Amino acid sequence: MADSVFHVGNAAGFATDRVDAGAPVVKALIESGAPAALFYETLAERTLAYAQRNRLRDPEKGYTPDLERFLAPVLADCVTHGIPILGNFGAANPAGAAKAIHRLAKELGIEGIKVAVVEGDDVREGLPSMQVQAWEEEPLFDVGRNDIVAANAYLGARPIADALALGADVVVTGRVTDSALALAPLLHHFGWDGADWDRIASGVLTGHLLECGAQATGGYFADPGYKDVPNMADIGYPIAEVTDDGDIVLTKPAGTGGRVDERTVKEQILYEIHDPANYLTPDVTLDLMDVRAEQVGPDRVKVSGARGRPAPETLKVTISFAGGWLGEGEISYAGPGASARARLAADTAKQRVEREFPGIDIRTDVLGLVSVLDGDGGGLADAQSETEWQDVRVRLAVNAEDEETASRAAREVETLYCAGPAGGAGVRLNVTPRIKTASCLIPRESIQPRVRLVEAGDD
Amino acid sequence: MTDGLVEVPLREIAHGRTGDKGDRSNVSIIPYVPDAYAYIEEQVTEGRMRAAFGHRGASKVVRYDLPVLGAFNFVLDDVLQGGVNGSLNLDGHGKSLSFLALSVTVKVPQSVVENARQARQSDGAA
Numbered sequence: 001m002a003d004s005v006f007h008v009g010n011a012a013g014f015a016t017d018r019v020d021a022g023a024p025v026v027k028a029l030i031e032s033g034a035p036a037a038l039f040y041e042t043l044a045e046r047t048l049a050y051a052q053r054n055r056l057r058d059p060e061k062g063y064t065p066d067l068e069r070f071l072a073p074v075l076a077d078c079v080t081h082g083i084p085i086l087g088n089f090g091a092a093n094p095a096g097a098a099k100a101i102h103r104l105a106k107e108l109g110i111e112g113i114k115v116a117v118v119e120g121d122d123v124r125e126g127l128p129s130m131q132v133q134a135w136e137e138e139p140l141f142d143v144g145r146n147d148i149v150a151a152n153a154y155l156g157a158r159p160i161a162d163a164l165a166l167g168a169d170v171v172v173t174g175r176v177t178d179s180a181l182a183l184a185p186l187l188h189h190f191g192w193d194g195a196d197w198d199r200i201a202s203g204v205l206t207g208h209l210l211e212c213g214a215q216a217t218g219g220y221f222a223d224p225g226y227k228d229v230p231n232m233a234d235i236g237y238p239i240a241e242v243t244d245d246g247d248i249v250l251t252k253p254a255g256t257g258g259r260v261d262e263r264t265v266k267e268q269i270l271y272e273i274h275d276p277a278n279y280l281t282p283d284v285t286l287d288l289m290d291v292r293a294e295q296v297g298p299d300r301v302k303v304s305g306a307r308g309r310p311a312p313e314t315l316k317v318t319i320s321f322a323g324g325w326l327g328e329g330e331i332s333y334a335g336p337g338a339s340a341r342a343r344l345a346a347d348t349a350k351q352r353v354e355r356e357f358p359g360i361d362i363r364t365d366v367l368g369l370v371s372v373l374d375g376d377g378g379g380l381a382d383a384q385s386e387t388e389w390q391d392v393r394v395r396l397a398v399n400a401e402d403e404e405t406a407s408r409a410a411r412e413v414e415t416l417y418c419a420g421p422a423g424g425a426g427v428r429l430n431v432t433p434r435i436k437t438a439s440c441l442i443p444r445e446s447i448q449p450r451v452r453l454v455e456a457g458d459d
Numbered sequence: 460m461t462d463g464l465v466e467v468p469l470r471e472i473a474h475g476r477t478g479d480k481g482d483r484s485n486v487s488i489i490p491y492v493p494d495a496y497a498y499i500e501e502q503v504t505e506g507r508m509r510a511a512f513g514h515r516g517a518s519k520v521v522r523y524d525l526p527v528l529g530a531f532n533f534v535l536d537d538v539l540q541g542g543v544n545g546s547l548n549l550d551g552h553g554k555s556l557s558f559l560a561l562s563v564t565v566k567v568p569q570s571v572v573e574n575a576r577q578a579r580q581s582d583g584a585a
Contacts, residue, residue, distance in 0.1 A: 226474070227474060269528065270487035274485055274532075276523050291528055363548065373555060373559050376547065395549060
């Protein structure tokens with residue numbers, strides 16, 4: 001009976017997530033006695049572009065920078081108890097990550113670890129010769145342009161399941177759909193048929209629930225007095241208990257912070273979903289219209305009703321390219337009249353930047369008044385009245401073609417120290433290169449995912 | 460005013476979360492209690508949500524209803540000022556926008572507000 005339920009735990013929802021989240025999840029997986037897998041999701045859209053840049057600087061790098069810090073607390077326990085670890089922490093260099101894992105295993109005294117990589121997602125070289133189609137309403141991207149930093153197809157769960165079939169203790173991927181990292185061990189364990197669309201849809205929904213880590217267990221949720229969450233400093237990361245029929249119970253390790261209830265689960269079910277009847281993945285088209293969430297115990301929510309239809313014939317490719325420079329400057333004003341002085345400061349700096357760089361894309365905010373909810377024109381903030389006592393911060397931001405322009409614009413905030421309103425304090429300037437992204441589609445048969453075991457000394 | 464109804468921000472009877480892809484944002488609106496669903500369905504229309512995001516340049520709003528789950532999903536186009544690709548907003552992903560959506564008001568019986576308040580305060584356990 002133990003094998004009729006498979007447990008999937010998640011230990012990270014992005015590359016700079018908490019590195020200590022995995023240990024309580026692994027402890028819970030071991031204590032359950034059920035067959036289980038653990039996964040790390042560390043690749044947001046732009047992350048791969050930054051990873052490519054890291055690899056250009058150092059050919060050994062280009063995988064998730066915190067890889068060793070993520071894995072060190074759990075690797076020995078997972079290998080000992082037969083809990084495979086899966087992660088897209090290979091980023092731009094899965095083989096490099098695999099070698100790093102072998103080095104880590106050696107340091108930890110773990111013998112005979114098997115590390116597999118899934119490759120073939122990187123289509124930077126091949127894209128110009130593929131039959132590229134437009135993505136949704138986006139104009140067709142010029143795949144021949146010369147400033148592409150990264151171009152990766154979203155692979156599905158099949159090659160990851162193939163890697164598990166090789167007996168891998170750790171499977172390292174580059175770009176795959178986040179949900180594939182949870183679906184793959186379910187495919188491997190239950191042997192679901194390729195056309196068993198409802199079960200595969202449940203596996204994708206499992207991954208979707210888990211892929212953002214604590215976002216299913218009370219993270220990104222708390223609103224004091226409305227939605228209270230206990231002990232967020234030690235929030236437990238999610239575990240899904242999945243049956244062969246595709247029913248899911250979402251929970252978290254005992255003794256951790258956070259909460260799992262119908263509300264936390266529903267928010268995550270719809271996170272980053274557009275048409276809920278047509279969530280496209282390389283593995284299945286997921287239909288959420290019959291999905292329900294039902295509390296079945298403390299911190300336990302049953303999720304059922306996922307429906308699936310065949311996956312599209314195309315794969316999505318995300319392309320990252322150089323996107324100019326972001327220049328930012330900030331300065332604080334506090335006490336009586338602070339917001340009036342801050343508005344004067346913002347207007348003064350903006351006037352000087354626009355005079356020096358006519359037509360530049362610029363925005364100013366006063367943080368502490370309406371800012372992030374406002375439009376670029378600042379209409380909501382302008383309508384706000386002064387209050388007696390405030391502590392606010394001016395922020396100026398520009399988009400520029402080159403670093404020099406971004407830097408000079410940002411520095412107009414610094415000149416407010418001596419030439420701006422009274423009491424300006426705490427200037428910070430920040431100039432960063434931007435990465436832009438575009439998407440397109442390629443026929444599924446354009447690429448052949450590759451799966452192989454990487455030995456400790458392999459190049 | 461309709462007799463017997465009180466006008467409250469959505470936040471009193473529902474919760475939600477924002478996600479983004481490109482310059483397209485989605486905001487889920489999830490009633491705390493089943494009896495709030497019909498009032499949201501009737502009153503929180505695509506047009507009203509588009510008006511709430513008018514200063515953000517919302518060009519199109521589509522509402523997807525999920526009666527089985529007990530939730531609504533609003534998909535808003537062009538509210539991210541270029542998205543993380545080009546936005547100069549500190550919140551380029553629009554992650555804070557769910558609270559703008561939750562400021563839209565609805566007229567509901569006081570009992571719905573009270574039921575929602577009680578549901579929020581339960582510990583969520585079965």
